[in-house]
Amino acid sequence: MTFADAAAVRRESDGVYLAHVPPGWDIAGATNGGYLMALVTRAVLAETGTCDPVTVTTHFFRPVRPGPVRVQVRPLRIGGRLSTATATLLDAQGAVLLAALATVGELPDMGLDGSTAPESAGLSAAAPDLDPPERCVLVEPTDTFPPPFMAHVRLHLPFDVAGFTRGQPSGRAQMRGWFALPDDEPLDSLVVLLAADAFPPPVFNTALPIGWTPTVELTVQVRARPAGSRLRCDFVTRFVGRGFLEADGEIWDEAGGLLALSRQLALVPRG
Amino acid sequence: MTFADAAAVRRESDGVYLAHVPPGWDIAGATNGGYLMALVTRAVLAETGTCDPVTVTTHFFRPVRPGPVRVQVRPLRIGGRLSTATATLLDAQGAVLLAALATVGELPDMGLDGSTAPESAGLSAAAPDLDPPERCVLVEPTDTFPPPFMAHVRLHLPFDVAGFTRGQPSGRAQMRGWFALPDDEPLDSLVVLLAADAFPPPVFNTALPIGWTPTVELTVQVRARPAGSRLRCDFVTRFVGRGFLEADGEIWDEAGGLLALSRQLALVPRG
Numbered sequence: 001m002t003f004a005d006a007a008a009v010r011r012e013s014d015g016v017y018l019a020h021v022p023p024g025w026d027i028a029g030a031t032n033g034g035y036l037m038a039l040v041t042r043a044v045l046a047e048t049g050t051c052d053p054v055t056v057t058t059h060f061f062r063p064v065r066p067g068p069v070r071v072q073v074r075p076l077r078i079g080g081r082l083s084t085a086t087a088t089l090l091d092a093q094g095a096v097l098l099a100a101l102a103t104v105g106e107l108p109d110m111g112l113d114g115s116t117a118p119e120s121a122g123l124s125a126a127a128p129d130l131d132p133p134e135r136c137v138l139v140e141p142t143d144t145f146p147p148p149f150m151a152h153v154r155l156h157l158p159f160d161v162a163g164f165t166r167g168q169p170s171g172r173a174q175m176r177g178w179f180a181l182p183d184d185e186p187l188d189s190l191v192v193l194l195a196a197d198a199f200p201p202p203v204f205n206t207a208l209p210i211g212w213t214p215t216v217e218l219t220v221q222v223r224a225r226p227a228g229s230r231l232r233c234d235f236v237t238r239f240v241g242r243g244f245l246e247a248d249g250e251i252w253d254e255a256g257g258l259l260a261l262s263r264q265l266a267l268v269p270r271g
Numbered sequence: 272m273t274f275a276d277a278a279a280v281r282r283e284s285d286g287v288y289l290a291h292v293p294p295g296w297d298i299a300g301a302t303n304g305g306y307l308m309a310l311v312t313r314a315v316l317a318e319t320g321t322c323d324p325v326t327v328t329t330h331f332f333r334p335v336r337p338g339p340v341r342v343q344v345r346p347l348r349i350g351g352r353l354s355t356a357t358a359t360l361l362d363a364q365g366a367v368l369l370a371a372l373a374t375v376g377e378l379p380d381m382g383l384d385g386s387t388a389p390e391s392a393g394l395s396a397a398a399p400d401l402d403p404p405e406r407c408v409l410v411e412p413t414d415t416f417p418p419p420f421m422a423h424v425r426l427h428l429p430f431d432v433a434g435f436t437r438g439q440p441s442g443r444a445q446m447r448g449w450f451a452l453p454d455d456e457p458l459d460s461l462v463v464l465l466a467a468d469a470f471p472p473p474v475f476n477t478a479l480p481i482g483w484t485p486t487v488e489l490t491v492q493v494r495a496r497p498a499g500s501r502l503r504c505d506f507v508t509r510f511v512g513r514g515f516l517e518a519d520g521e522i523w524d525e526a527g528g529l530l531a532l533s534r535q536l537a538l539v540p541r542g
Binding site: 054055057059061076077079082084086088096099100101103107108216217219221223224239241242244246258261263265 | 367372492510
């Protein structure tokens with residue numbers, strides 16, 4: 001099943017969209033947050049007649065299980081350049097599973113080239129320097145860990161970053177690598193939302209005893225549509241404490257153009 | 272007028288709160304976004320019976336002028352630890368000025384001490400190293416620039432960071448310094464939202480010809496309530512292009528505990 005099919009929505013009436021969360025897109029029983037974010041954003045795009053997410057924030061209330069779901073979209077602004085709507089995802093019993101606030105519009109086709117930022121401005125902007133995919137480690141799905149969800153994305157991690165899969169965490173709270181879809185499914189701006197939540201948590205590469213980081217909130221700011229068939233992704237965690245951690249992401253296209261910034265707030269379950 | 276008074280809301284009915292945006296809290300005619308974010312969050316706290324913002328995202332639709340406003344709050348989850356609501360701010364004619372998605376709850380009283388993050392985890396977490404306020408430059412309000420809004424906050428910037436006010440930008444897209452309220456008004460978790468949008472844009476310290484950066488979206492993730500009477504703040508911009516820029520903020524308390532992370536997406540008007 002392609003990502004486009006898995007995240008498809010069908011209009012039922014004004015502001016109401018039906019979808020079906022397929023099995024196998026979960027991590028330990030909770031459907032992947034980036035996939036769900038893309039699904040509700042697709043309903044927002046349909047309702048507002050626009051093409052691309054510009055900035056989307058999703059707050060997650062409870063684990064989403066496979067099955068029929070409904071997206072309720074409430075447009076707040078239908079603008080020239082930007083439109084905004086709230087969206088909620090409900091299960092078959094009408095329970096709210098997550099809520100989103102999305103500003104959407106039309107994005108350019110190519111990433112922002114970091115090198116165009118004038119050095120004199122003191123702006124640092126460089127794509128992560130990654131080994132080519134063929135020299136990286138593919139994260140393969142298993143029944144447990146890595147989770148079955150990894151069948152729906154193709155993550156190639158540099159050898160040191162993949163250390164956590166061998167029981168040898170790199171020692172840096174960083175997760176970086178290449179993102180692609182299976183069978184070279186083309187990438188669009190909704191795939192960027194999936195990529196923002198597809199990598200294992202950066203703290204998996206530390207000695208911290210954290211095995212699970214349920215997302216409270218995820219914001220993705222998208223600057224451009226991807227070109228090419230792969231994304232360069234980089235996620236770091238700097239602050240763990242008081243029961244929370246953040247994961248900051250940069251998503252770049254193959255040619256080294258910035259596509260998106262992401263930030264996630266997650267719970268650190270008491271271990 | 273204190274910040275607490277300026278951002279006060281009065282319950283009219285279920286989910287409806289009235290407020291008055293006072294004059295003088297604007298920058299070139301547009302009321303400060305952090306102040307507005309605190310105002311609508313106060314209504315969310317009142318409606319959900321909670322104390323503190325945990326993560327709040329606001330999307331700004333149009334400049335907000337002084338005058339009567341209405342906040343409509345729609346609770347989506349009333350939880351044990353976390354509650355979530357959407358909120359919209361409307362003017363006297365019923366036009367939606369901004370929308371927020373807020374998860375709220377109860378925060379601890381002290382900031383996360385960066386030094387508790389184990390070095391071995393590769394987590395970098397240090398409060399900005401600032402000269403003491405008495406050796407910094409106070410940003411004084413004027414009728415034009417700095418704007419009248421600066422009468423409602425007390426920003427002390429290190430000499431080099433204040434360079435842009437003397438026509439000598441530092442050359443780094445960074446704005447950092449101390450934040451306090453006038454007359455030592457106590458700081459609470461809502462003040463952190465104000466602080467997240469109180470500093471001039473980091474790009475003012477570059478050679479880029481950008482004089483105005485209207486906010487599209489601002490997210491603030493709050494980890495703790497502030498202790499003490501001042502905040503240490505640090506904002507940087509790394510990516511300017513395609514008509515957008517971001518500003519990433521860290522807000523720390525006086526004792527060096529992390530209080531909040533912020534990220535803003537702003538328009539770069541065609542100059």
